[in-house]
Amino acid sequence: MLVFLLCLLLSSPPILTLSLNQDGLYLQRVKLGLSDPTNSLSSWDNNSRDETPCDWLGVTCDPLTRRxxxxxxxxxxxxxxxxxxxxxLPYLSRLSMVDNNINSTLPLDVSTCRNLTHLNLAWNLLVGTVPETLAEMPNLRSLDLSANNFTGDIPARFGEVSRLEFLNLAGNLLNGTIPSWLGNFSTLKELHLAYNPFTPGRIPSELGNMTNLKKLWLSHCNLMGQIPDSLARLNRLINLDLAINRLTGSIPSSITELKSIEQIELFENSFSGELPVKWLNTTTLRRFDASMNELTGTIPIELCELQLESLNLFENRLEGTIPESIAQSKNLYELKLFNNKLHGVLPSQLGKNSPLGSLDVSYNRFSGEIPESLCSKGSLEDLVLIHNSFSGKIPGGLGNCHSLRRVRLKQNLLSGSVPEGLWGLPHMYLFELAENSFTGSIPKRISGAYNLSMFLISKNQFSGSIPDEVGVLDNLLEFSASHNNFTGLIPGNLVKLDQLGKLDLSENELSGGIPQGIQGWGNLNELNLANNRLSGEIPGEIGSLPVLNYLDLSGNFLSGKIPLELQNLKLNLLNLSNNQLSGELPPLYAKEIYKSSFVGNPGLCEDLDGLCPEMGESKNQGYVWILRSIFVLAGVVFVVGVVWFYVKFRNFKRTKKSIAISKWKSFHKIGFSEFEVIDCLKEENLIGSGASGKVYKVVLRNGEAVAVKKLYGGSKKGDTSNGSLRDQFEVEVETLGKIRHKNIVRLWCCCNTGDSKLLVYEYMPNGSLGDLLHSSKVGMLGWPTRYKIALDAAEGLSYLHHDCVPPIVHRDVKSNNILLDAEFSARVADFGVAKVVHGVNRGQESMSVIAGSCGYIAPEYAYTLRVNEKSDIYSFGVVLLELVTGRLPIDPEFGEKDLVKWVCTNLDEKGFDSLIDPKLDSTYKEEICRVLEISLLCTSTLPINRPSMRKVVKLLQETSAENKSKTSKDGKLSPYYYEDASDQFVV
Structure with missing residues (x-):
């Protein structure tokens, strides 16, 4: 039996019992210490027949030693x-964990990784100070700790690292100073310290000792003073970026001695004086940006003789002409010189020798003709020449420039006919010829401009009829053609433009009636047909336009009755004067405050006293006036007596102090009494409450509703001081009291007696976006509605940032502060922490505390406390992500991430489909993805990379265009490129 078993054992195949080597065991210990929600480390198990971890995800072994x-x-x-x-791991030389959630301090014993040559922990959540023990890694050549939350100083022991070539600490919270001992890094090739709130200080002159340095990135570092001449010793420097600081003095001529320099970024500082004249040693320079400074003098000829690709000197005080030599560069793609005092003519050969893509010389004093050669290479996309004195005709060659996307020639002295080809360029989305002296007519070829969204040709001498082909421009958002000589009918198919937001055909000679079917203008906000020769009746369909708030039909021959449907509109302006209207006024408008809207219509004179004061005059008018005055005075005395008695009676019944009616202040013409509001502040009318007060719905006697916010006193609801209540009330009143915009919630009136503070707003029946989006009512929000809400809110914020003087920063943009009316039009609300930004410090005023809501606060705002429009833009980007994903900005499912980080991570791993709210119709996928792209631009970590709200509006408006950038097959985002004379943005 024993022999049999022995034979059986010998005849059986051997059993392999491989064990994992020590490196693999260490890696498994690493896995045990990390949370892996996506199971990324699933391969880190010993399921293979290999005793090494060399085939595990992210692991690389030496091919010989297998370590x-x-x-x-x-x-x-x-x-x-x-x-x-x-x-x-004894042989580990490279470690990279970019874009994870490593969320502790970096331990001091990290120095035990003694063989590391490259350590990259960028885009994590590391906190605390940068460990000085990193200097104990003798072989370290590359260290990247950017985009974390490190604080304190750069460790002085870093000066002991003898082989370091790359150091990136950008985008942290380092608040010490930039140390002078960095100059001891003779081996360093790249130094990135940008976007840290360093203590204000100068650029250490010792940095000029880093003779091997190729890239120096110190933007947004609170730098002051002048650029040290010692930087001229950096003979290998390729990129010098000192943008967005507080550097002063003149730009030193020493930077022209940088023999290898290719890019110099000095924008948004306080440089003054003239630009350096001699640029003989910087023959390698390709990009120079000194915009948004206080530079004077002329543009140096020597600078323009370089083979530049980009020259940006906008928003300075430069004078003189543009040197002709700039046109000789074979690489010039971008030339932006707007907002200066430049004059003369543009170089005649500009664009002939180079692939010119963008030219913006707006707000200068240029004259002469537009060069014929601007699009010789077929690359011109943006031509912006507004507010100059250019004359002559538009060059015929621009009619064949199919690359054009924006043409802005407003307010010049241009004349003649427009090249026919220019009307129909397929990629053009902004075409602005306003305030010139152009003649001719709009050709039928306009139908070829199918991407056109802004068509602005007002204040010219165009004539003829408006062709029907304008009605096929499906992406058209604004058509302004006022103050021309157009004749004929308003094309009937204009009613097919369902994206149209503004139509202004005033001050022409148009005839016929207002087209039928205008109920298709669901997005129309402004309709101006004043001072034409229109006849017929006003169609009642106008009253069905959900967002119309500006209607001017004055100075025509319109007849018949005023449609009762106009009462459905919420108008900021109504003007039907100087027509031939008759009949009764709609009850809502039969009030004294609307008298000016109806003057000059003889058939309406008996319906509102004094509408036509020239009628009914008699010899006894003076006597009648005296009698009327007596009766009016008696009535006033009686009313005052009744009011006095009523107030005294109310005071007697109430235990609390009453609201003094004398303290009421109105900001609009209101048709209700303050008493109506006060009487309805009861618990049964309560519709909401928060940290600052309660909100009531008040139904007035005329059937309309208003929302009343009653702020708590200083001792309630955790309010720590009367001052905070007063500040919030005063900010809200100061801000909303002077704003007039369709997408900003309307403040009717307010009351302040010291103890009681009331704010009366227009009532929004659909509540807040946040309440709908994150509740069982989310089914009411299909994608078209969500898109409309996004665009409305963006236009409201754009108005605050760009059209208010001075600008206003909201500081608490979130879905709960976007209110929805009955048609789901959006209004931006709650301005209790808004900030008016004044003077030269615009966008850079510091606050004593952080304002905003968790999940919406921009990362830089949390540590700089600076008021900046970019903070609002980040918050709005979060709102867009809510609309796309349907998720809350903070959700337990995200772990320690917020919505922005969750989206970025899932986008890289799973693509678009994993992000889109499953409740949305998949037929809108392409448009949803484009809105997602915009949201990611808005939530960029670096504020400079975020578009302005004006740009966000344009990007949203263009999402429905057929030929805009699409999602690439690999699931990555395609970039946008947008620039404007008044607000720049490039990604």
Missing amino acids: VVSVNLDHSQLSGPFPIFLCR
Whole structure:
């Protein structure tokens, strides 16, 4: 039997019992210490027949020794403390964990990773100070700790690292100073310290000792003073970026001695004086940006003789002409010189020798003709020449420039006919010829401009009829053609333009009636047909336009009755004067405050006293006037007596102090009494409450409703001081009291007696976007509605940032502060922490506390406390992400992430489809993805990369265009490129 078993054992195949080597065991310990919600480390199990971890995700081994030499776990959504067990891998030379959620301090014993040459922990949640023990890694050549939350100083011991070539600490919370000992890094090739709130200080002159340095990125570092001449010793420097600081003095001529320099970024500082004249040593320079400073003098000829690709000197005080030599550059793509005092003519050969893509010389004093050669290379996309004195005709060659996307020639002295080809360029979305002397007519070829969204040709001498082909421009958002000589009928198919937001055909000679079917103008906000020769009746369909708030039909021959349907509109302006209207006024408008809207209509004179004061005059008018005055005075005395008695009686019944009616202040013409509001502030009318007060719905006697916010006293609801209540009330009143915009909630009136503070707003029946979007009522919000809400809110914020003087920063943009009316039109609300930004410090005023809501606060605002429009833009980007994903800005499912980080992570791992709210119709997928792209631009970590709200509006408006950028096959986002004379943005 024993022999049999022995034979059986010998005849059986051997059993392989491979065990994992020590490197693999260490990596498994690493896995145990990390949270891995997406199971990225599923391969880190010993299920293979290999005793090494060399085939595991992110692990690289030496091909001979089979020992781990590199670990790359980028974008794996891992969270937890830094995995110190990685430092036990004896041959590990490269470690990268970019874009995860490593959320502890970086341990001091990280120095046990002694063989590391490259360490990259960028885009994590690391906190605390940068460990000085990193200097104990003798072989370290590259260290990237950017986009974390490190605080304090740069450790002085870093000066001991003898081989370091790359150091990136940008985008942290470092608040010490930029140390002078950095100049000891003779081996360093790249130094990135941008976007840290360093203590204000100068650029250390010792940085000029880093003779091997190629890139120096110190933008947004609170730098002051002048650029030290010692930087001229950086002979290998390729990129010098000192933008967005407070540097002063003149730009030193020493920077022209940088022999290898290719890019110099000095924008948004306080440089003054003239530009350096001699640029003989910087023959390698390709990009120079010194915009948004206080530079004077002329543009140096020597600078323009370089083979530049980009020259940006906008928003300075430069004078003189543009040197002809700039046209000789074979690489020039971008030339932006707007908002200066430049004059003369443009270089005649501009664009002939280079692929010119963008030219913006707006708000200068240029004259002469537009050069014929601007689009010789077929690359011109943006031509912006507004507010100059250019004359002559538009060059015929621009009619064949199919690359054009924006043409802005407003307010010049241009004349003659417009090249026919220019009307129909397929990629053009903004065409602005206003305030010139152009003649001719709009050709039928306009139908070829199918991407056109802004068509602005007012104040010219165009004539003929408006062609029907304008009605096929499906993406048209604004058509302004006022103050011309157009004749004939208003084309009937204009009613098909369902995206149209503004139609202004006033001050022409148009005849016939207002087209039928205008109920298709669901997005129309402004309709101006004044001072034409229109006849017929006013169609009642106008009353069905849900967002119309400006209606001017004055100075025509319109007849018949005023449609009762006009009472459905919420108008800021109504003007039907100087027509031939008759009949009765709609009851809502039969009031004294609307008298000016109906003057000059003889058939209406008996319906409202005094509408036509020239009628009914008699010899006894003086006597009648005296009698009327007596009766009016008696009536006033009687009313005052009744009011006095009523107030005294109310005071007697109430235990609390009453609201003094004398303290009421109105900001609009209101048709209700203050008493009506006070009587309805009861608990049964309560519709909401928050930290600052309660909100009531008050139904007035005329059937209309208003919302009344009653602010708490200083001792209630955790309010720590009467001052905070007073500040919130005064900010809200000061801000909303002077704003008139369809997408800003309307403040009717207010009351302030010291103890009682009331704010009376228009009532929004659909509540807030946040309440609808994150509740069982979300089914009411299909994608077209969500898109409309996004565009409305963007236009409201754009008005605050760009059209208010001075600008207003909201500081608490969130879905709960976007209110919806009965048609789901959006209004931006709650201005209790808004900030009016004044003077030269616009966008840079510091606050004593953080304002905003968790999940919406821009990352830089949390540590700089600076008021900035970019903070609002970040918050609005979060709102867009809510609309696209249907998710809350903070959700337990995200772990320690917020919505922005969750979207970025899932986008890289799973693509678009994993982000889109499953409740949305998939037929809108392409448009939803474009809105997602815009939201990611808005929530960029670096404020400079966020578009302005004016740009956001344009981007949203263009999402429905057929030929805009689409999602690429690999699931990545395609970039946008937009620039404007008044607000720049490039991604």
